[in-house]
Amino acid sequence: MxxxxxxxxxxxxxxxxxxxxxxxxxxxxxxxxxxxxxxxxxxxxxxxxxxxxxxxxxxxxxxxxxxxxxxxxxxxxxxxxxxxxxxxxxxxxxxxxxxxxxxxxxxxxxxxxxxxxxxxxxxxxxxxxxxARRHAPCFENVFKKEVASLERIYYARCRNIAGPHTAHTATAPKKDLLATTTTTTTNSANPSQTIAEEGRSLLTNLLREALRGDDLTGGRLALSHFLASLGCHDLGLMRDTFGYPDAISNINVNAPFYSALMHYNGSATRDEHPFTLMYETGTDAVPRCDAHLAVYGNTKTVSMSYGLPYAWDGPMRVVVETTGDKGELRRTESVSTWEETFGxxxxxxxxxxxxxxxxxxxARDAIQDLKLFQNIYDQYDRQCGTIRTPLG
The missing domain is CATH 3.40.50.720 (NAD(P)-binding Rossmann-like Domain)
Known part of the structure; x- marks a missing residue:
């Protein structure tokens, strides 16, 4: 070596x-x-x-x-x-x-x-x-370059609706998984049990920090757990493509389904036209993964489909759709296997x-995901009336 x-x-x-x-x-x-x-x-x-x-x-x-x-x-x-x-x-x-x-x-x-x-x-x-998604060759070498070439972004959509799979645990957590105290029982005969008990206390404290208090309601816990499982991978890919959103609105929590509108002022494009990204995600009992990031311009649509963050049974695929000289649809496709992506x-x-x-x-970049989590929690709280504003 x-x-x-x-x-x-x-x-x-x-x-x-x-x-x-x-x-x-x-x-x-x-x-x-x-x-x-x-x-x-x-x-x-x-x-x-x-x-x-x-x-x-x-x-x-x-x-x-x-x-x-x-x-x-x-x-x-x-x-x-x-x-x-x-x-x-x-x-x-x-x-x-x-x-x-x-x-x-x-x-x-x-x-x-x-x-x-x-x-x-x-x-x-x-x-x-x-x-790993953010290192996929088709994302780095094709998707980001094609999006950057758009004269104007009119709309974008990020979707991840996944069925049961061993590659994710994005189901709503039970509140009894949290520790009722911060005391950890030492069990020298079973180190794994000791670590698990300590994890319960750490999870409770971290959620109190993230959600700013002891109000660990079912909706807030479900939203937090989902963002920290499937959501963080989607949002990181979104940030890598467009940057940090300028505003967030219309948070919907109907666990295990979630959605939000991300608003951009257009600084990622040369003419600075604003656009909106719809983020929709959730889990159900249908064994499939419907996940993609799509960007719509006037003469070109660029989309990337992908599987679960740690699934080994599907590639990442970038599709570019344009109009040909005779008005026909032109479609090009680039693929990265999971071996290429993780490599x-x-x-x-x-x-x-x-x-x-x-x-x-x-780590500095990853903090932006946690800031985005916090913005989503705050907007959800405003909509639920737990934060009072001049508008009520």
């Missing part, structure tokens, strides 16, 4: 994303990555279905075994959302880079604690946020950490 090889420790919670996506791609990038150890807090024994017979990495029984291993340069933090902050900061304090699953955390205050730790981290340790993300990660290249999905 050369000095450019990153030695990796993986913190997992039984994620399908690790087993079906990241591990297979990491195994092909042997010049850039070597997996050293793997922790899965959903497993109660020393075996793991993610490990192949020819894998040389160790299965460890605690996260601390990875955090204290001086041979590890990079930690993949795919623990539950409420544990992102804890293990990201612990890895940074140990001088290790972190790739943390999207979202960075659940509250702006938590994200600020992470970025503060990154600034003070030894070994110039950095944080990279996993959001591009891991190559971008290596370039960021080892070559000093700029990255799109940094």
């Amino acid at each position: 050369t000095q450019t090889t990153l030695h990796v420790g993986i913190l997992s919670a039984g994620n399908q994303s690790i087993q079906n996506l990241y591990l297979p791609v990491l195994r092909t990038l042997t010049a850039s990555y070597q997996i050293v150890s793997f922790y899965d807090f959903s497993q109660q024994n020393n075996t793991n279905p993610a490990k192949h017979d020819n894998d040389s990495f160790a299965i460890v029984s605690t996260p601390e075994a990875i955090l204290t291993d001086t041979t590890i340069d990079l930690v993949l933090n795919f623990m539950p959302n409420e544990l992102h902050e804890k293990y990201t900061i612990a890895a940074l304090q140990a001088g290790k880079h972190v790739m943390v699953e999207n979202p960075l955390s659940l509250s702006l205050q938590s994200a600020k604690r992470i970025t503060d730790a990154e600034k003070q981290a030894p070994n110039d340790a950095k944080v990279f946020v996993a959001c 591009a993300e891991l190559c971008a990660l290596h370039g960021f950490l080892k070559e000093g290249k700029e990255a799109q999905t940094t």
Whole structure:
């Protein structure tokens, strides 16, 4: 292994994303990555279905075994959302880079604690946020360029309506999953149970920070959980294409379906015409994923369809539709497989950490998603009458 090889420790919670996506791609990038150890807090024994017979990495029984291993340069933090902050900061304090699953955390205050730790981290340790869609070759090389070429954007739509799949958990959470106290019971015989109990307390505190108080109603919990599961991937793709919206209106929460209008003043286009993006999303019992981002100009429509963030059974597809010289429809298509998409993300990660290249999905960028979450919560509260305004 050369000095450019990153030695990796993986913190997992039984994620399908690790087993079906990241591990297979990491195994092909042997010049850039070597997996050293793997922790899965959903497993109660020393075996793991993610490990192949020819894998040389160790299965460890605690996260601390990875955090204290001086041979590890990079930690993949795919623990539950409420544990992102804890293990990201612990890895940074140990001088290790972190790739943390999207979202960075659940509250702006938590994200600020992470970025503060990154600034003070030894070994110039950095944080990279996993959001593979934004690294897909067809998104980077086709979709964004085609959208930028539009003289004017008239309308845009972002939709993600998904049925049951092991690649997502975007169902409304039960309130009894939250801790009633912030006391964690220590169980030295079962570290995973201890971590789970601590996670309940951390989740409660993070939601109180994000939702600004103890009013953890069913609607607010459902909205928060959805944004932190499927929603953050959609909104990150939207921001990457258009930038941060100038206003948000018409929040609809009818769990497990949600919608909102995002308003842009047109600064992303040369003539600065305003436009609106309709965001519609939800889950049901139909086994399919209807997900795309579509942009409508006058002479061109650009759309990108995609599957679930961590699905391994479908490509990302960009379609450009224009009118031919004789008035006929012209349609071109570009496709990126999941192997190409996750490979591009891991190559971008290596370039960021080892070559000093700029990255799109940094911790600073991820804070914008959490700010957008907060704007959505605030608008929802206004519509529900929990925030009083001069208009009532």
